[in-house]
Structure formats: C-alpha cells, structure tokens
Amino acid sequence: MRIGLSDVEGHVLHGLLEETSGDIVIRLDRHGFIIHASANIAELGQDFSAALLLPHITDLATRDYSAFLGEHVSAALAGQARLGWVEFPVIACAERETCREGRCQSWYALSLRPMRDSTGTPDGAMCLMRSVQQVRSLEGELHARAVTDPLTGLANRQAFCASLRRHLAKGGGQMVAVFAVDGMRALLLRYGQRTADEVQWGFAKFLETMALPGQELAQLDGERFAVLLPELTARAAREWAQDVVATFAGLAAPASAKAPQLTASAGLARVECTVDWTLREAELGLVMARAGGGRQVGVAGYHRVA
Structure with missing residues (x-):
C-alpha cells in the first residue's frame, strides 16, 4: 500500500531503508492501521496494493498472537514505556488465511517509535520488523540438545x-x-x-x-x-x-x-x-x-x- 507521506516522514523512511537492509519498514496511524509499508513486506505474502481497507498491524501475526501484539502496539501508541522489541510468529504465505503449514510460520521482531504532528498530538508510529527465525531455530536446537x-x-x-x-x-x-x-x-x-x-x-x-x-x-x-x-x-x-x-x-x-x-x-x-x-x-x-x-x-x- 502506498499512501502519501509528508516530507519529514519521507526523509525518516528513506533513512531507515538505507540503514536497515532486509528489515520491513511500516508506518502506522494512531489506531495501529498500516498506512505505508516498504516493498519487502511482500516476503510475508502480503499484497496491500489491492486492499480496500487499511490492514491493522495485528493482521500480520498468527491468530494466537494477534491479541498479544495488539496490546503491545496500543500501549506504545498511547505513549507508555513499552518500546522494546516484541516477537511474534507470522504466516509468511500468500494463502495465510487458510494455510496451516508449520513450515510457513516464521518469527519476527517488531520495534515501534511513536510520532507526533506539528502540534504535538500523537500521530501513529514508525516501525521496523526484523526476522528472528534463525535465532529462534538456533534456540530450539540448543534446547533440544539440552x-x-x-x-x-x-x-x-x-x-x-x-x-x-x-x-x-x-x-x-x-x-x-x-x-x-x-x-x-x-x-x-x-x-x-x-x-x-x-x-x-x-x-x-x-x-x-x-x-x-x-x-x-x-x-x-x-x-x-x-x-x-x-x-x-x-x-x-x-x-x-x-x-x-x-x-x-x-x-x-x-x-x-x-x-x-x-x-x-x-x-x-x-x-x-x-x-x-x-x-x-x-x-x-x-x-x-x-x-x-x-x-x-x-x-x-x-x-x-x-
């Protein structure tokens, strides 16, 4: 999905894209809906270009983690001190609504930074999503060996x-x-x-x-x-x-x-x-x-x- 950004937001987004190769950059509105996402969100099987309604950030998580992610995002958007990375699984598949294959599930970490407009009013957040599947897999292997x-x-x-x-x-x-x-x-x-x-x-x-x-x-x-x-x-x-x-x-x-x-x-x-x-x-x-x-x-x- 491509919705126009302000010059300031565009500059921030451009900088993030340069510094975070491989990460997915997301812009949320004040309610947690995705109003912009970098092109590599397609890795998750997402195609927002044809979406009639703005998708919510919780739509990315699997059902079991949707409420957990929503609670974290809501707290961050409200200005509460919960700005660390949060991890959750994503069904990275084009048929994510019906797919139940474990191999299609991949873990990601999300970091949010709240934004404010020129009047100081909360105006959503800029987010980074980063794959942590390799780390999760390694932790699983180490636990299995233990x-x-x-x-x-x-x-x-x-x-x-x-x-x-x-x-x-x-x-x-x-x-x-x-x-x-x-x-x-x-x-x-x-x-x-x-x-x-x-x-x-x-x-x-x-x-x-x-x-x-x-x-x-x-x-x-x-x-x-x-x-x-x-x-x-x-x-x-x-x-x-x-x-x-x-x-x-x-x-x-x-x-x-x-x-x-x-x-x-x-x-x-x-x-x-x-x-x-x-x-x-x-x-x-x-x-x-x-x-x-x-x-x-x-x-x-x-x-x-x-």
Missing part, C-alpha cells in the same frame, strides 16, 4: 524429571517403569563401548516401538531407561512391562552359541511424594528383578501399586 540423549534421541534424565515434577504438581498417581538390559556392564567389558552403544540404541528403538500413545520415554543414564505410563493402572502397567521384557528376550535371542544372550528387566513404581522417591522405588524394583535372575518385572513396596 534435554535429549545424543545416542538414542530420547529425552534425558533432566527432561524426564521435569515431566515427573509436572505430574506431581497435579497430584501424581501415574505409573512409571525403569528398564535396563541385563548384564550391560559385562557386555561392555567383553565387546567394547561400540557394541554397548549399539545395544543401547537398539533397545531405545525397541521401547519406542512398544510404547503406547501418550507414554513418555527417556534414557536416565547409560544403562537405564524410563517410561511414564499415565493411562495404565498398576496391574495393566505390570502386564505391559512383562510383555516388553518377554518380547525383547524373544527378539534378541542369539543366532549362535557364541552370540550374547540379551534380556531386560524392569522395575515399577507409582509417581508420588517426590521425583527422587519415585525413581528410587522404581529402581529398587529393577534391583529386585535382577536379583531374581533377570528377565523379570519387580515392584518395591508392592502394596503401594497393587
């Missing part, structure tokens, strides 16, 4: 404990299972770290296959895996864990007498008290299962989960 085990791709202990804390805050009561491949340390000493890593990776993928919808998986350390079973009763959780153990033993049966016999064991507990208490109870169940020869499911304090 909460993901690099070998198996499962959530790590930190992420799993955070999930347990959220469930405990809502009252707890869910079942949790801790699995481990039996004789993992002996396997490591005999065949080396590479083979041990392959077994860990393979068992992680096996657990992903056996997991039911809504169950959360994690690798607690180099030997133990955890599964949160939010929809299962204690009896159903034990039956599921026994099925996992039996199925793994069948799939991992050695092809020759020289190949190692791989089995797994599990411990069950209810999510209660604290995260440490919950994991300790589950790991005690695992110890009991292994003490019984492995390939079993153990429950410490069975009266609490029966």
